[in-house]
Amino acid sequence: MMSPTGSNLKSNHSDECTIVQPPQENQTSSIPSPTTLPVSALKQPNVEGLCSKEQKRVWFADGILPNGEVADTTKLSSGSKRCSEDFSPLSPDMPVTVNTVDHSHSTTVEKPNSETGDITRNEIIQSPISQVPSVEKLPINTGNEGLPTSGSFTLDNDVFAEIEEPSSATVALVNSNLPIAGISDYRLLCDINKYVCNKISLLPDDEDSLPPLLVASGEKGSVPVVEEHPSHEQIILLLEGEGFHPVTFVLNANLLVNVKFVFYSSDKYWYFSTNGLHGLGQAEIIILLLRLPNEDTIPKDIFRLFITIYKDALKGKYIENLDSITFTESFLSSKDHGGFLFITPTFQKLDGLPLPSNPFLCGILIQKLEIPWAKVFPMRLMLRLGAEYKAYPAPLTSIRGRKSLFGEIGHTIxxxxxxxxxxxxxxxxxxxxxxxxxxxxxxxxxxxxxxxxxxxxxxxxxxxxxxxxxxxxxxxxxxxxxxxxxxxxxxxxxxxxxxxxxxxxxxxxxxxxxxxxxxxxxxxxxxxxxxxxxxxxxxxxxxxxxxxxxxxxxxxxxxxxxxxxxxxxxxxxxxDAEEKGNKGVTSSVDGMSLQGFPSEKIKLEADFETDEKIVKCTEVFYFLKEQDLSILSTCYQFAKEIAMACSAALCPHLKTLKSNGMNKIGLRVSTDTDMVEFQAGSEGQLLPQHYLNDLDSALIPVIHGGTSNSSLPLEIELVFFIIEHLF
Missing domain, CATH: 3.30.1360.220 (Domain of unknown function (DUF3480), N-terminal subdomain)
Structure with a gap:
């Protein structure tokens, strides 16, 4: 069991040295596979194999092969692993479901008009689906054998199921001109739901098995490739391959975890970073865990920690700077490990680490005897860790089995x-x-x-x-x-x-x-x-x-x-303290920096869902001019009304938006005595006009009604995420 602990303090910075080698691309020959494919994957019986010799490769989620080459993901069909229930295609008449979170409020939302507007754009088309060989059967050596054309397939559990679709179609993304930036790009989650079940945790119950592995990211028009049963041995080979590239695990359809070996402060560490917690309003998390000598299995307890954080965020229990999570059971094979203290990095060196999108926190493993300080005075513990490990203000690293820095409480002020x-x-x-x-x-x-x-x-x-x-x-x-x-x-x-x-x-x-x-x-x-x-x-x-x-x-x-x-x-x-929050945060509307603008989380009384997808408004940013901060309470209520109207307007389009790479959307609303306007965008580009038409019909009445009770001029920006409804 894990329990979160909150604190109101904010802090951090350090002088740790990092030695992280950037990946280098080397040209080597392709990777063979002696693995047979299932008969059901063979869409065309007269074709000898799914892939040519150049296509028989395993590559990482960032598009790099284990040997350093850049993979061409467009040439490989993907495996489809889903629950037996298939999702129905988006219909203009799709009913809008509002799941009330707070039962003290009753919310009814009518479906807005269906998509309108004559606009030239590329529509999403289903890609060919076929079963790919498992990662553990793809050795990291060179060769030129072709893929066999037949084989067998066994479904081991109910988390994944095979599904066949037409093989002649291709994928074309509306935002194809915006390539996925890397393993921390939130758009990596756009199509994961098609290949994994909608369970809240895909972590196998046994101690040895690993969660599914995202073998290919699905960028630039290709589809994701998800391996359901990766082995520890194969993962270690991938992690220790030339360039020390990261691997990406799928903890659920809304949460990915990147794992990488890094050299930090002259030692070798497991580096974990999440991608997807932002969709719930939670800061992403990184953990640097010192690797034990000859450790050849991934510490799965870190995955369990991330699932716990995810579940807490679903309930509105967020981890912020200097908050902690404590354990009541053994963690990482020791009952002396008490939990994690989470800090915002300040002066610590982060060079060479594949960081998540801002904001993010770093988790530091603490001992049982340190729990009281983590709960009631976390800054004391943070600074004490810094003094012990010669880092300022604190280290970012976690060390198993270390000596506790505090003992029995004794006499203290x-x-x-x-x-x-x-x-x-x-x-x-x-x-x-x-x-x-x-x-x-x-x-x-x-x-x-x-x-x-x-x-x-x-x-x-x-x-x-x-x-x-x-x-x-x-x-x-x-x-x-x-x-x-x-x-x-x-x-x-x-x-x-x-x-x-x-x-x-x-x-x-x-x-x-x-x-x-x-x-x-x-x-x-x-x-x-x-x-x-x-x-x-x-x-x-x-x-x-x-x-x-x-x-x-x-x-x-x-x-x-x-x-x-x-x-x-x-x-x-x-x-007059300068606002220093939201460092590194940028607007989805136009890419403008949001650093220094005050913001707060938004909690709506209802979730807006259709086609098993939820649109969630997580945060509002205030572009204050000369107004006093005391007006924020009035602005917050206005922002909630705008968020409700926008969510209802987006609901019929959730599947299309997400399939087209627009799973994070920004809405900027500006009002003045003689002006009302809004902009909506994703990844720095405005949404296509037909979405804006629906937003216009939904937002303008709410904006006009709300401005009468708000201080003018007023400019705010709301952040929305489209996530899967998990069980």
């Missing part, structure tokens, strides 16, 4: 601030609040847009103590780290290599208002573990509370009353 036993309460963390310490002064920077969070802290704290958790600061060149040695908590500082220490970050601040005026001190400031303790008089505490409520800056002078020359200062400053 955190016993006063968080519940380390039952996890009932924790430190109030304010996102983007930073604590910077320099010689003679400390500065606590509070974003103005987080005023409401500060008020929550004030209202829940007692009259003598205010404690606030901070975010990891990318502006600081070092950070305080808490080390536990023999049960005693000590303080160190970790910094990025090559950077002088001028500004040091801290993880929390505690204002203690119990200092007596008779002590002879105006105030005291000191470092406690990985945070800052400020002792002040009751009068100063009252002044601090008032300043926070009125959103005013406040200065605390520390030192003895009679020592004027030995003063230190603690400044509490309200700042």
């Amino acid at each position: 955190m016993n006063l601030l968080v519940d380390l036993r039952n996890y009932q309460y924790t430190l109030h963390n304010i996102d983007q609040l930073l604590i910077h310490m320099e010689m003679g002064k400390s500065c606590i920077k509070i974003p103005r847009k987080k005023y409401s969070d500060v008020m929550k802290v004030l209202n829940s704290s007692n009259e003598h103590v205010i404690s606030i958790g901070a975010s990891f600061s990318t502006e600081a060149d070092s950070h305080l780290v808490c080390i536990q040695n023999d049960g005693i908590y000590q303080t160190q500082a970790n910094s990025a290599t090559g950077h002088p220490r001028k500004v040091t970050g801290a993880s929390f601040v505690v204002f203690n208002g119990a200092l007596k005026t008779s002590s002879g001190f105006l105030a005291k400031s000191s470092i406690v573990e990985d945070g800052l303790m400020v002792q002040i008089t009751p009068e100063t505490m009252n002044g601090l509370r008032l300043a926070l409520r009125e959103q005013k800056d406040f200065k605390i002078t520390c030192g003895k009353v009679d020592a004027v020359d030995l003063r230190e200062y603690v400044d509490i400053c309200w700042v």
